[in-house]
Amino acid sequence: MDKLLLIDDEADVQYSFRRIFDSPELELHTASSGEEGLRLIPKIKPDLILSDIRMAGLNGLETLRRIRQLDPKLPVILMTAYGTTQTAIEAMKLGAYDYLLKPFDVPKLKALVTSALKAARDMRQAVALQPMLESEDYEAGVIGRSESMQAIFKLIGQVAATDATALITGESGTGKELVARAIYHYSRRSERPFLAINCAAIPENLLESELFGHEKGSFTGATQLRIGKFEQCDKGTIFLDEIGDMTSTTQTKILRVLQNGTFERVGGGESIKVDVRVIAATNKPLEEAVKAKQFREDLFYRLNVVRIQLPPLRERRDDIRLLVDYFLRKLAGPGGKPKSLGQVTLAALEAYHWPGNVRELENVLRRATVVAKGSAILPSDLPTEVLSAIQTDKPATAAASGTSGPATVAVAHSASAAQPMDIPGIARQLFRFARGDSKLRVLPAVERELIIEALKETKGNQVQAAKLLGITRATLRKRVEKFGIRQELAVH
Ligand SMILES: Nc1ncnc2c1ncn2[C@@H]1O[C@H](COP(=O)(O)OP(=O)(O)OP(=O)(O)O)[C@@H](O)[C@H]1O
Numbered sequence: 454m455d456k457l458l459l460i461d462d463e464a465d466v467q468y469s470f471r472r473i474f475d476s477p478e479l480e481l482h483t484a485s486s487g488e489e490g491l492r493l494i495p496k497i498k499p500d501l502i503l504s505d506i507r508m509a510g511l512n513g514l515e516t517l518r519r520i521r522q523l524d525p526k527l528p529v530i531l532m533t534a535y536g537t538t539q540t541a542i543e544a545m546k547l548g549a550y551d552y553l554l555k556p557f558d559v560p561k562l563k564a565l566v567t568s569a570l571k572a573a574r575d576m577r578q579a580v581a582l583q584p585m586l587e588s589e590d591y592e593a594g595v596i597g598r599s600e601s602m603q604a605i606f607k608l609i610g611q612v613a614a615t616d617a618t619a620l621i622t623g624e625s626g627t628g629k630e631l632v633a634r635a636i637y638h639y640s641r642r643s644e645r646p647f648l649a650i651n652c653a654a655i656p657e658n659l660l661e662s663e664l665f666g667h668e669k670g671s672f673t674g675a676t677q678l679r680i681g682k683f684e685q686c687d688k689g690t691i692f693l694d695e696i697g698d699m700t701s702t703t704q705t706k707i708l709r710v711l712q713n714g715t716f717e718r719v720g721g722g723e724s725i726k727v728d729v730r731v732i733a734a735t736n737k738p739l740e741e742a743v744k745a746k747q748f749r750e751d752l753f754y755r756l757n758v759v760r761i762q763l764p765p766l767r768e769r770r771d772d773i774r775l776l777v778d779y780f781l782r783k784l785a786g787p788g789g790k791p792k793s794l795g796q797v798t799l800a801a802l803e804a805y806h807w808p809g810n811v812r813e814l815e816n817v818l819r820r821a822t823v824v825a826k827g828s829a830i831l832p833s834d835l836p837t838e839v840l841s842a843i844q845t846d847k848p849a850t851a852a853a854s855g856t857s858g859p860a861t862v863a864v865a866h867s868a869s870a871a872q873p874m875d876i877p878g879i880a881r882q883l884f885r886f887a888r889g890d891s892k893l894r895v896l897p898a899v900e901r902e903l904i905i906e907a908l909k910e911t912k913g914n915q916v917q918a919a920k921l922l923g924i925t926r927a928t929l930r931k932r933v934e935k936f937g938i939r940q941e942l943a944v945h
């Protein structure tokens with residue numbers, strides 16, 4: 454649950470906040486003065502503070518200054534009915550998360566609170582690399598023991614120790630944002646702010662001003678001077694997500710800020726210097742955008758100093774079991790008992806090609822946890838596309854209870870028709886089944902089935918069948934005899 458502390462001396466404002474933020478996920482505390490607010494902070498440990506500026510005693514700016522001494526990362530939104538440019542600038546320079554004018558535009562206030570709470574969470578929840586699954590803290594961890602993930606952990610460690618710009622690439626849902634946060638938490642800037650900006654979510658023409666701020670009157674709608682994220686995040690870390698989507702002016706400005714730490718506000722002449730560490734991410738092939746002249750080549754090379762390329766989940770299937778374990782524990786919550794999984798369910802999860810990567814796996818498990826009636830997640834609790842990654846000749850539930858007879862596993866290609874054949878994945882499924890059937894000798898059983906298939910395919914032509922199987926005709930003949938295949942295949 455997120456905790457919000459409102460500091461405002463007006464009872465009316467406190468009342469309307471109670472109504473606006475009446476939600477089971479939020480705990481609202483109120484204070485009527487800056488002094489009271491400061492006293493409450495260590496007790497409540499709020500995730501976000503909203504403070505009025507004009508108050509008797511300590512005003513909002515002074516309160517903010519003292520909050521900053523207590524905690525340089527706690528987001529604070531300042532509010533006032535008497536907006537002047539000067540206080541807005543001062544508030545932002547003191548490290549306010551944002552600045553809001555009364556009376557509130559409620560949807561805007563809510564959106565701002567949501568984004569400030571996300572920023573608070575990003576900064577607070579340390580991201581552990583390979584956390585111990587037995588430990589109680591499942592808030593955030595980068596999970597993976599596969600070789601490709603080991604290499605990534607090493608890179609994160611190396612880059613975290615420096616101030617170098619890092620570029621994180623990978624398909625959607627592979628953990629780019631998670632890795633960006635891990636770098637931040639392991640870096641020497643971890644005590645300073647971290648701000649994530651999704652470049653694709655902000656209209657192109659507004660992104661430049663969002664990042665670098667603007668002077669009053671610099672464009673229609675720029676009614677006040679605005680401090681941008683780079684200025685606000687001085688000494689901190691900025692995460693530029695979806696970096697592929699920006700205009701060439703914004704690209705040029707980012708290049709300059711990376712090269713010498715300076716920029717100008719939109720419509721401004723003054724050169725402003727900042728010390729900001731940049732981490733960027735994209736799921737688009739930037740190399741291609743460079744070739745197509747949509748992305749500046751020099752910016753690309755500047756960002757690409759350290760490149761962290763996250764593998765798609767289907768290329769590290771060994772980690773699926775571990776991730777499943779992690780998510781089920783996380784979904785059970787502290788003290789809760791994680792749901793269990795049968796062999797077939799796990800086999801399906803391991804066989805599916807996961808176009809949405811780890812995010813999709815997490816969502817499938819979240820849904821399955823809700824849908825599952827008992828303490829175990831059954832194959833029928835999985836979406837059909839996941840389930841159809843494996844198909845058995847017996848109803849899935851029977852196979853799960855270990856009562857399915859001989860392991861005649863057929864791998865359906867429908868879900869992964871465009872994928873190359875995943876032999877390790879198929880082998881893994883076979884093993885799952887074999888483990889549930891102590892009498893089964895999996896290798897001869899598979900060999901036998903493959904030979905029968907090849908002979909059927911070639912209508913009993915042993916020369917062609919041997920070729921299909923990649924063995925010599927002599928070997929094939931020996932196997933055919935060994936397995937006693939001839940009789941049952943009725944060779945012509
Ligand atoms: N290795 C991992 N271990 C544990 N959780 C992970 C891992 N990778 C991703 N996740 C989780 O999967 C979800 C998606 O990750 P994230 O948002 O970092 O992906 P992304 O690469 O930024 O995706 P997109 O390109 O769509 O923005 C998050 O909930 C994240 O915590």
Ligand SMILES: [Mg+2]
Binds near residue numbers: 629630694
């Ligand atoms: Mg992302």
